[in-house]
Amino acid sequence: MIRKLCSIALLAVLSLQAQAENYSIGTGGQSGIYYPFGGALAKVWSDNVADVNVKAEVTAASVENTIKVVRGDMIAGIAMGNVVLDAYKGEGKFRSEMPVKTLFALYPNLVHALTLEKSGITSLSQLKGKRISLGAPASGTAVTAAALLASIGIDVKKDIDAVYLNYAETTNALANGQIDAGFIVGGQGVGAVTQVALTHKINIIDISAAESAAFIKQYPAYSSYNIPADVYNNVDEVSTLSVWNVLVVSAKMDDDMAYNLTKAAYENMDEVRKVVKVADATTPENASRLAGVPLHPGAQKYLDSIAK
Structure with missing residues (x-):
């Protein structure tokens, strides 16, 4: 039974x-x-x-x-x-x-424009002519990266050597010297950035107040945001953009x-x-x-x- x-x-x-x-x-x-x-x-x-x-x-x-x-x-x-x-x-x-x-x-998602410290790249304007990962194809990161670069006069089809890599591929390519910079648009403390910062001296490029204001005027879904110091290993406070x-x-x-x-x-x-x-x-x-x-x-x- x-x-x-x-x-x-x-x-x-x-x-x-x-x-x-x-x-x-x-x-x-x-x-x-x-x-x-x-x-x-x-x-x-x-x-x-x-x-x-x-x-x-x-x-x-x-x-x-x-x-x-x-x-x-x-x-x-x-x-x-x-x-x-x-x-x-x-x-x-x-x-x-x-x-x-x-x-x-x-x-909120935050714009991380990543380079290695040894590259000497400290501003968005210096990305012109460089090999850059804009994010995975059909991703919000790729949309944001292209729009941000366009807002400062950099055409992703003419002015840079663009590649389209996901988060892990971007940080791996950066660490291996295959790209000069890469975009990751993710939450504060996103794993891919956290991990690469533990093994390499990275720089997250500041987005200036003028660059932010011009971008937000064109794309009002965004707002300014400061990533606090030491969210990522040995990275000082960063001025950037956020979007929910x-x-x-x-x-x-x-x-x-x-x-x-x-x-x-x-x-x-x-x-x-x-x-x-x-x-x-x-x-x-x-x-x-x-x-x-x-x-x-x-x-x-x-x-x-x-x-x-």
Whole structure:
């Protein structure tokens, strides 16, 4: 009888698992913050949202994630705010307006323009004529790097030898002398930069106040930011730019699904913070940090419910 009851219970569990729909959340490369953040969110959703089973998918990040969300290939994607704003408006990499909304903002991404100290490169203008990694293809890093260089008069097709490498490839190429500089746009303390700073004397190029002001005027999704000294080994305080990452979803997502995903995420954010410290910034107060792209109505409904 006991064996029979155990068999019935096992069948019931398997039946419930079979009923759960499988989804993925678009992240980025494994050496960045998107991947562990997405993995932690996937677990929270799988554990706390009925009939949902989510896994983190390695991708080229922001642009790819936004496109795949719109196509219905992913339930959600982590993306830089400027990319999602471009998609919403049909600008930049997007030829037409895309039906996207956000569930909530996550944390600010910082522009790291990396060189080795021995290169002698200390300003963005000195990158002209150099071999530079702009980031992985179809990534927010590549979009930001190209726009930033263009804003100071450097054409990435004519004025530099551009290569497109992910975080780990960028720092490896820098360490091996294969590139002169590389861009990483990631959260404060991003692993790839932390690791290369432990083995090499690096320099993160300051973005001047004038350069920042000109860029922000053209791209208002960004703001100025100072990386404190010693976040990275032997690196002094750095003046740079920041842009918030968001969780992008299709505008066609069911309102109840958006509500449930948002509710589960915020009510279990402590679990995510155990994995990624930058989730300290993922709060209801910061949910609408990306101006210009509406929150999904289901997400807004949850935020309104806790504001009462």
